[in-house]
Amino acid sequence: MSKYKIEQAEKDLFAVYQVLYSDADIEMWYDWNSRLNDTKFTDQCFWILYEDSRIGGAIIDNGTVMYPFLISPFVDRAMFWKVLFSCCIDVDVTRIRGVLPEDVNVLLAFGYRLEVMRQVMCCPTDPDIPAALPHGYSLHHLKDSVDSRNLASTIMKGYAGGIDFEIFGAPDEEDVIKDVERLMQIYSPNNLSIYIFDENEQKIAGLCIAGISENIPLGFAEIGEICVLPAYRNKRFGEFMLKHVRANAHKYTPVVKLCFTVGNNAERLYRNVGFHPGPRFANMSIRIG
Numbered sequence: 001m002s003k004y005k006i007e008q009a010e011k012d013l014f015a016v017y018q019v020l021y022s023d024a025d026i027e028m029w030y031d032w033n034s035r036l037n038d039t040k041f042t043d044q045c046f047w048i049l050y051e052d053s054r055i056g057g058a059i060i061d062n063g064t065v066m067y068p069f070l071i072s073p074f075v076d077r078a079m080f081w082k083v084l085f086s087c088c089i090d091v092d093v094t095r096i097r098g099v100l101p102e103d104v105n106v107l108l109a110f111g112y113r114l115e116v117m118r119q120v121m122c123c124p125t126d127p128d129i130p131a132a133l134p135h136g137y138s139l140h141h142l143k144d145s146v147d148s149r150n151l152a153s154t155i156m157k158g159y160a161g162g163i164d165f166e167i168f169g170a171p172d173e174e175d176v177i178k179d180v181e182r183l184m185q186i187y188s189p190n191n192l193s194i195y196i197f198d199e200n201e202q203k204i205a206g207l208c209i210a211g212i213s214e215n216i217p218l219g220f221a222e223i224g225e226i227c228v229l230p231a232y233r234n235k236r237f238g239e240f241m242l243k244h245v246r247a248n249a250h251k252y253t254p255v256v257k258l259c260f261t262v263g264n265n266a267e268r269l270y271r272n273v274g275f276h277p278g279p280r281f282a283n284m285s286i287r288i289g
Contacts, residue, residue: 006060006087007047014047014057015039021056022069024100028120028257028278034217039067055082060088064095076178079270085110099282109248113282116167121275125221126251131243133162136200139244142193143206152176154195158227163263180209183224187211190252192221192245195215196228197238205232207270208241210226212252221249223258226266238266242273 008144009017015036042169044061047054051253081103085093096107102112111215133139142151152173159165182186190212196205206228212221225243228237249256259276260267264281271277 002086003051005048005049006084008043009045009047009057010042011045012036012041014045014103017054017057018045018067018069019090022067022100023110024281025101026098026120026279026281028122029217030255031178031217036160037217041198047085048080050074050083054192055083055259058084060084060091060093063092065093066097068096068099069233075188076112077103078109080105081110087235094286096284097217099284101280101282104282104284105203107284112285113287115283115285117257117264117280117282119267119280120257120259120278121270122220122257122278123246125246125252125254125256127247127250129243129247131240131247133196133237133240136198137237138195138197138199140195141191142184142195142209143186143191146195148177149173150209151209154229155180155225155227158206158229162265163231163261167261177201180225183209183211183220185189186213187224188219188223189214192249194241194244196232196241205229205235206237206241209244210245210249210256212249218255219253221245221253221256223256226258238269239273242270242275246274 012148018039019035027034027038029038042059042061048056054071056068058068070077073162096112099107119121156173156177184193187210193208193211195207198205204242208223209225210221211221212219216222224239226238246256258270258275260270
């Protein structure tokens with residue numbers, strides 16, 4: 001009889017264990033209650049036990065494992081995953097979300113593939129950050145009145161050839177339009193969105209959809225989308241827009257955050273403007289064939 005087993009946990013206690021032992025604030029909430037609530041969205045949370053002692057835990061819901069963690073002094077990550085999979089014989093675990101880098105190689109050996117690695121970055125807002133546009137370009141507040149199809153087209157052209165297109169493929173224009181409209185609605189209470197306009201060509205050169213959602217913990221500002229059209233690269237437009245959002249968000253909040261796909265060339269820009277990275281985390285799925 002196996003000494004290992006899995007047992008459903010009470011989610012409030014589970015959340016405390018997960019926050020402490022995961023040792024990673026991947027969303028950079030900087031807030032105890034926000035991190036607890038981030039874990040307590042479901043009661044499908046489970047302990048991994050060895051001889052009735054807890055060695056770890058994870059949320060296991062509809063074939064997806066999320067927020068896995070080991071409990072000190074247990075440190076054998078390969079054994080943790082072996083036990084979890086063996087205890088889930090009645091569940092086809094096809095996806096694993098929120099995987100920390102130290103688990104990626106372990107899961108590759110179990111037949112999983114890396115889908116995408118993501119990372120959140122934060123920086124202070126600051127009203128004294130200087131930023132200036134070159135002659136011939138103007139800055140405008142991005143409102144609902146701006147045609148969402150035009151915005152979606154700009155985003156698709158700005159992201160074309162980037163890491164997200166490489167991983168996920170080119171999105172459908174209608175899906176991008178819906179995403180733009182969703183973000184504009186989310187940020188409507190404090191909309192910080194902007195776009196840069198080429199006065200000579202009479203078209204958008206770059207845009208940044210940003211703002212403060214009523215539901216985001218601590219009232220942090222968030223950058224949902226930022227892109228510059230290929231013809232306008234190397235003019236420091238991305239830097240200008242990030243600095244502008246940092247400066248203008250200061251009257252509402254002390255922090256602005258964003259999330260990006262690891263491998264994005266814009267990471268260097270984010271760091272140069274002052275964004276500080278949180279832990280990297282991966283999404284993985286079972287390899288087919």
